Amino acid sequence: MHILATEGLTKRFPTVTAIDQLTVTVGPGVTGLVGANGAGKSTLIKILLGLLPPTGGRADVLGLDATSRGAEIRRLVGYMPEHECLPPDVSATELVVHLARMSGLPRTAARERAADVLRHVGLAEERYRPVGGYSTGMKQRVKLAQALVHDPKLIFLDEPTNGLDPRGRDEMLTLVRRIGTEFGISVLVTSHLLGELERICDHVIVIDGGRLLRSSAIGEFTQATQAVTVEVDEGLDELAARLAAEGQAVSPQGRMLVVKVLGPETYDAVRDAAADLGLCLIRLEQNRHRIEDVFREEVRAHV
Amino acid sequence: MSEIYDIGYRHYDGPRLGRGYATRALAVHSLRGVFGLGRPARSKLTPFSLAAIMLLPAIVNVATMALIQQRVIQYSGYAVIMQAVVAIFLASQAPTLVAPDLRHRVLPLYLSRPVTIASYVGAKVAAMTVAVFALVAVPLTVMYLGELVVDMPGPPATGEFFGSVVMALALAFLLSAFGLALASFTPRRGLGVASVITVYLLSFASIPLVYGALESTGHDEAASWAWLLNPFWLVDSVQSWLFGTPPHSIEGGYPSGPASAVFLVALVGIGLGALMLRYRKAAAR
Numbered sequence: 388m389h390i391l392a393t394e395g396l397t398k399r400f401p402t403v404t405a406i407d408q409l410t411v412t413v414g415p416g417v418t419g420l421v422g423a424n425g426a427g428k429s430t431l432i433k434i435l436l437g438l439l440p441p442t443g444g445r446a447d448v449l450g451l452d453a454t455s456r457g458a459e460i461r462r463l464v465g466y467m468p469e470h471e472c473l474p475p476d477v478s479a480t481e482l483v484v485h486l487a488r489m490s491g492l493p494r495t496a497a498r499e500r501a502a503d504v505l506r507h508v509g510l511a512e513e514r515y516r517p518v519g520g521y522s523t524g525m526k527q528r529v530k531l532a533q534a535l536v537h538d539p540k541l542i543f544l545d546e547p548t549n550g551l552d553p554r555g556r557d558e559m560l561t562l563v564r565r566i567g568t569e570f571g572i573s574v575l576v577t578s579h580l581l582g583e584l585e586r587i588c589d590h591v592i593v594i595d596g597g598r599l600l601r602s603s604a605i606g607e608f609t610q611a612t613q614a615v616t617v618e619v620d621e622g623l624d625e626l627a628a629r630l631a632a633e634g635q636a637v638s639p640q641g642r643m644l645v646v647k648v649l650g651p652e653t654y655d656a657v658r659d660a661a662a663d664l665g666l667c668l669i670r671l672e673q674n675r676h677r678i679e680d681v682f683r684e685e686v687r688a689h690v
Numbered sequence: 691m692s693e694i695y696d697i698g699y700r701h702y703d704g705p706r707l708g709r710g711y712a713t714r715a716l717a718v719h720s721l722r723g724v725f726g727l728g729r730p731a732r733s734k735l736t737p738f739s740l741a742a743i744m745l746l747p748a749i750v751n752v753a754t755m756a757l758i759q760q761r762v763i764q765y766s767g768y769a770v771i772m773q774a775v776v777a778i779f780l781a782s783q784a785p786t787l788v789a790p791d792l793r794h795r796v797l798p799l800y801l802s803r804p805v806t807i808a809s810y811v812g813a814k815v816a817a818m819t820v821a822v823f824a825l826v827a828v829p830l831t832v833m834y835l836g837e838l839v840v841d842m843p844g845p846p847a848t849g850e851f852f853g854s855v856v857m858a859l860a861l862a863f864l865l866s867a868f869g870l871a872l873a874s875f876t877p878r879r880g881l882g883v884a885s886v887i888t889v890y891l892l893s894f895a896s897i898p899l900v901y902g903a904l905e906s907t908g909h910d911e912a913a914s915w916a917w918l919l920n921p922f923w924l925v926d927s928v929q930s931w932l933f934g935t936p937p938h939s940i941e942g943g944y945p946s947g948p949a950s951a952v953f954l955v956a957l958v959g960i961g962l963g964a965l966m967l968r969y970r971k972a973a974a975r
Contacts, residue, residue, distance in 0.1 A: 436802055438973070458804060462706060466802035474794045481728075488715045489803045491707040500702055507699060533799060538702035570699040 389414050390541055390573045391435060395444035398430055398597070405430040407597040408444070413575060417567035419584035419591040419605075420577040427597035428577040429469060432543045435575075436466060449540055462491065465534030465542035469549060469577075472530065475519025479510055479529045482518065483536050490537035497536075504532045507570075508562060524555035531562065535572070542566065544576040548583060560587050614674045617644040617657055620667035629660045645674070713809040716800075720817035724783045733786075740779045741825055744772055748829035752836030759842060765833065765854040766926070766935035769826050769861055773922040776865070777890040779825055780818075784869035785882030787814055793877035797972055807969045815962070818866035819859070826858040853933035861925040864954060867961030868921070874968045893920045901941070914945050918953055928954055 389412045398406040405427045422428050433439040435448050437457015446453040448460045473482065480501060487497035505514045508528040513521070518529060527547060534542050547563060548556045564587040567574045578584050584591055585605065593600040619626055627644055630637045633656050636647035646657060654671070661668045726733030751762050763771060791797055800810055834851045872889055873882035897916050904913035917923040917939045927944035928951045930937050937943050944950060 438801060458709070458806070461802055462804055464802075466798070468795075468798045468802075470795055472795045472799055474790045474796055476729075476790070485715075485719060486799055486803070489712045489800055489805050491705075491709075491712055491804055492702070493705060493707065496702065496704045503700060537706070537803075571701075 389447075391446070391448045391575070393431075393444065393446045396431075396434065396441055396446050397443035398427075398434060398439065399442045405597050406434070406441070409594065409597065409599055410444075411592055411599055411602050413573075413592070414590065415573045416589035417564060417574045417576065417587055419581070419588035420575055420594065421579065421581050421584060421591060422577075422594040423579055426579075426594050428594065429545055430597075431594075432466070432545055432575070432577070435543065436461060436464065462537075463540045465537065465539035465572075467530045467534040467542065467544045467547060469545035471526065473518045473526055476517055478517055479505060479514040479521075479525075479532070482529065483532050486533045487536040492537055500536050500538065501532070504535045505529075507535070508532045509558070523550045524552075524558070527551060527555070527559060528562075531559075535566070535570075539572060541573045541575070544574060546577055546579075548578065556583065563587055613648045615646050615648055615653070615657070616640075616670065616672045616674055617646055617661075617668070618642065618670035619644075619661065620669060622664055622666045625664055626660055626666060629664060630656060633660070643670075709804045709806065709809055712803065712805050713813045716805065716810065716813035717816045717820075720787055720814055721820055724787060724817060724821040736782050737779065737821075740775055740782075741828070743775050744779075744825055745829050745832065747772065748833045748836075751833050752840065755837060755842055756840045761842075763833075764935075764938075765830055765847060765850045766857075766929055766933070767938040768830055768833075768854065769858060770922050770926050770938040772826075772829075773894075773920075776822065776825060776861075776922070777887065780822060780865050780869040781883050781886035781890065783821065784818060784866070784873040784886055785879045787818055788870055788874040789877055789879045789882050792874065792972055793879075795975075797969070801973055807966065807973055811962075811965050811969055814870055815863075815866050815965070818870055819862045822862035822865050823859050826861065827855050830854055830858065850933070850935060853929060853935065857925055857929040857932075860928065860954065861921065864921055864925065864958050864961070867958050867965065871961045871964040871968065874965060874972075890921075897923075905942070910942070911945075914942050917942075917944055918950055921957075924950055924954055924957075 392412040394410050396406055396409040397404070407427075409427075409431070420428050420431070430439065434441050434446055435453055437448075437453045437460050440454055449463055451460050453460060477485075483501040483505060484497045487500050488494065492500060508531050510525065510528055510532070513525065518526065521529070527550075531544070531547065534544070544563060548559050551559060560583060563574060563576055566572050567587070567589075576584065576588070581591065581593070588605050590602070590604055592602045617626070623639065623642065623644060627637050627639055630644075630646060635649065635653060635656055638645050646653060648654075657671060658668075660666075722728050725737045726735075747763055747768075754760050754762050769776065791800075797810075801807065830851060834846070834848075837846050868889075869886050872886050876882050876885065896919050900919065901913050901916035904910075904916065917927060917937075923939055923944075926935075926938050929935050930944055931946070931948060931951060
């Protein structure tokens, strides 16, 4: 069962090809769409909303063709744009109630849903104040609330963590995860950082220059690579020499040491070596895939 | 002790109404916006003081009908006489209807819903039309009710009154389509106000130039066309053709026949077309 699918989807603008032969399927749950700025993420969302006709190929959302049945799709999905889109002189409540009615909810239902949804995104008393005075984090929450207010089956979140400080970013990501799990609404969330999507997604799609680089379950992305990073206060060279002498594959990387994991005994070897040499062990961390690794691997595969 | 329980997320399974409902809701919301209803008091100041100014001559007219049994203003000439007030209303309120959504890029929030560009533009034009219509038709109605109550000698001018109400609607439609189109070309409210008022002043000031030039060279017939450069006289000319009312131009008559009606329809079409193009472009951004 899939909630959206594209097949050979292509979008060309006069000067640039934004989406290039993209074939991908997305199942229920939280799906991350990762790519650098200009990779075609926002264009893809606009096509899926039926707002932008594709140049070629097809796209299906909730079993509806995006080109011909966009109006039906837009009744069932929510959209949180990337850019600022809130009029400053109305309160969050007024705005969300109004937009709920624009989605076809009768007046009383719109009020109830707006109150519910604003509570879920964590806006309390401030929701009665004009949006113009809100912090970036609060504005992002209002944008999220308006995307949820009509209880969509699927929501598109375009860079929801944009402009947030680390704490706001964490809260937003937790909220996105809750939407996908507790609320039971499928989510397509874009970001240019794979790292932040790792925590909340079931599935990740990586695109670059409008092309599909990779689409796979999150487990395959976050698989630990067979190496650990070791950081010690001082005595890095001694440690490296000692580990090398024990037959471990060691390579120094700046003030850190990357040790190839040959088996569980590697961790013991690092621990014992640090203890024997009396070194202050600061960090022992498994290396993880980063978006850079994905790009690097794909580029290597293409060459 | 009371406790707040988190009942968790609740799904909505009530009715989901269609595009027609959303468009109507947007039109009503916009109409309230024109008069500053649901907004702070200072947003109500301009529209309501202009509406009060529009009413004054009607009240004076009712008073003169009661006291000296004389009409000061005719129904058919009301809009032409009060045109400056109507133009200021249009200039000051049209930008409040379109500028904020463009300036703050709110449009995607509408277009990602069942609302389409056509229904968005339609709702805005409908709201502005109703507002301008009310501005002109309410004083006319006050005057007419006054006339019925005062019981002037002779039959009441019912035909002229209804004719002028119909023409008020045509005028409101023309002004709204054009005013909103002009206002939508800039996302800044102040510039929108300025551009609408500038176009109105140009249409007003160009008449004596064109009229005078043609008349002094002996082209009296052609000179009458000059009146069609201004929307208020254009609508009056259509009124004069449809209902046989006397022209309220300052000098000379209007071109005879349906030409001015055709011109009116064409202008409305141009205004609506420009609006649609403007929003197509804004939506693609």
